[in-house]
């Protein structure tokens with residue numbers, strides 16, 4: 001091999017060493033998720049066609065995986081005895097965790113030790129990440145690979161490391177499901193939660209109930225645009241399909257070979273409209289319905305007649321044949337009780353079973369199913385609504401509506417998987433950029449996923465044991481294509497892998513970003529359509545000694561930020577950002593990241609509206625919800641408005657169920673012409689604008705009527721407006737009293753839960 005080729009291959013590692021007379025720069029390994037410990041040592045191992053693999057019998061499968069992987073580029077042999085130039089797999093029963101491993105690379109040998117084949121498999125995934133990305137897609141053209149000597153000792157923090165995928169709202173090919181599973185394996189995830197049934201389509205072949213596949217698997221058309229758009233529009237095209245049992249067996253085996261458990265989800269009692277479309281006798285009204293064509297929550301849920309349980313038991317019998325997982329997900333979320341309240345059979349069931357309300361009827365439903373599955377040696381897992389009306393005795397809870405469900409369940413000694421919307425919903429927007437593809441709403445940037453701590457602080461040590469892990473969810477209402485799923489899932493799945501695998505003390509976001517920049521080459525080689533927001537600009541308004549300035553930053557190193565203040569797009573000739581920009585008046589900042597040749601990411605835009613409350617004093621009667629605390633209370637008067645489409649960005653503050661009282665102290669008697677703000681009104685995501693706001697002014701106000709009640713406008717659209725004008729008014733303080741909307745009404749998404757209030761910049765002019 002020529003030395004320049006060697007140099008090329010070694011870009012990717014980070015230490016200096018001498019090779020003949022050349023000094024070669026080797027970067028540090030860029031492993032995701034970061035291992036528990038990694039020690040770089042002197043020297044390197046040369047992997048060539050003469051390298052052999054030998055293994056203890058227990059590790060046959062992992063050795064075969066590695067051999068198949070390397071054989072695309074090398075003619076690797078397997079040998080029983082091969083003392084040098086070998087990759088060897090050895091059993092080490094002393095390793096503390098079943099999934100742990102030790103990977104040692106010396107100039108003579110790559111040695112993998114693990115207590116079992118699972119650990120060995122993870123060692124192989126780490127080794128794979130030490131090799132050039134070109135091995136992933138068969139474009140590696142050299143004769144050897146130099147790997148730096150090192151020792152890695154590694155083990156996971158959580159036993160449940162999951163990713164979910166909804167194939168009901170949109171359906172994806174068998175090959176794509178395998179590709180998704182491959183990515184999970186590369187990231188040492190071990191659970192694939194397969195959301196197979198929902199209102200918009202039933203996706204698993206059930207031989208006993210063929211109409212689930214001829215009727216339930218197809219919808220006549222699909223909503224176009226966003227659910228919040230009015231009026232709703234449809235594409236007029238039939239959509240659907242399902243996975244045959246043979247395809248499912250093939251996928252389950254494929255996952256097993258990669259140490260991934262597939263947990264199938266069969267939703268009940270809600271999200272069942274596709275079933276009721278197939279078999280109307282399973283609904284309360286017995287009337288025909290159609291497979292849902294739009295998103296949301298539907299009232300057609302399973303009736304609690306015996307026929308439903310017979311049906312579900314027979315369906316589950318076929319599910320259990322296909323899926324060997326100990327846990328079966330039975331849904332349990334978002335089941336409106338409207339039909340049950342007026343159904344004579346359901347009401348009779350409540351009487352005969354002594355159930356006091358429909359919540360208890362849901363609990364009865366879930367417990368019956370749990371009983372059935374327990375009798376077959378399986379356990380149930382369900383969304384946190386299964387806590388309501390009494391938790392089934394052995395159930396695992398998937399906490400999605402915040403973390404309260406997790407805390408309740410863990411205290412009751414039930415296992416919990418953490419998947420709160422605030423940190424785990426990868427269908428939310430990941431960037432502030434208005435050019436992002438349409439998404440459900442919300443805002444969950446990579447950094448927020450990365451900093452997710454699955455362990456609720458409210459739990460003591462004994463209770464913490466019940467938090468078994470976490471999972472990223474990919475709901476696909478707004479992901480019609482496989483490329484779009486990849487865009488939303490990557491790189492947030494990488495951040496989640498580090499949340500569940502890596503030790504908290506080993507995590508560091510800027511280090512993760514630098515590893516991600518390298519990892520992206522691997523994702524590209526794997527033909528994964530990852531989102532790349534590494535080269536975007538982030539801005540922050542700062543206030544020091546009553547002076548405002550605006551700072552810019554970008555995630556990666558060795559790049560330049562250039563900006564303009566005149567409204568033009570920045571170019572290679574624009575001013576280089578080197579210090580915070582003083583803000584003395586209303587200002588528009590445009591900025592972008594450049595290397596020496598071109599702009600790398602999107603153009604950043606920030607508009608600062610220098611109104612009369614900017615930089616003044618603000619007090620709140622309560623604190624925003626931890627998950628939506630944005631830039632804090634000062635963010636309500638920092639001159640910057642929140643995004644039109646992302647209520648979770650840092651300029652919106654979210655409050656869950658609280659009535660608000662906001663006081664702005666302008667510091668001196670000030671003429672006030674208008675006060676404006678906005679409320680996010682995404683009812684599908686449980687956000688409701690208040691009906692009215694009470695405005696009050698301080699004692700020094702010059703008008704008699706110091707208190708007024710003002711109706712909030714546009715309450716039927718996504719952004720509701722509070723806008724009030726005054727004539728000849730001056731005052732030094734303003735107080736806004738904002739009542740929470742209250743409980744979400746029946747028939748709406750999240751019915752029975754407290755509504756959120758999301759408030760934007762309060763603009764005083």
Ligand code: ACM
Pocket residue numbers: 333334383400
């Ligand atoms: C859910 O997002 N409905 C579990």
Ligand code: ZN
Pocket residue numbers: 283284302303304305339340343344345346
């Ligand atoms: Zn009924």
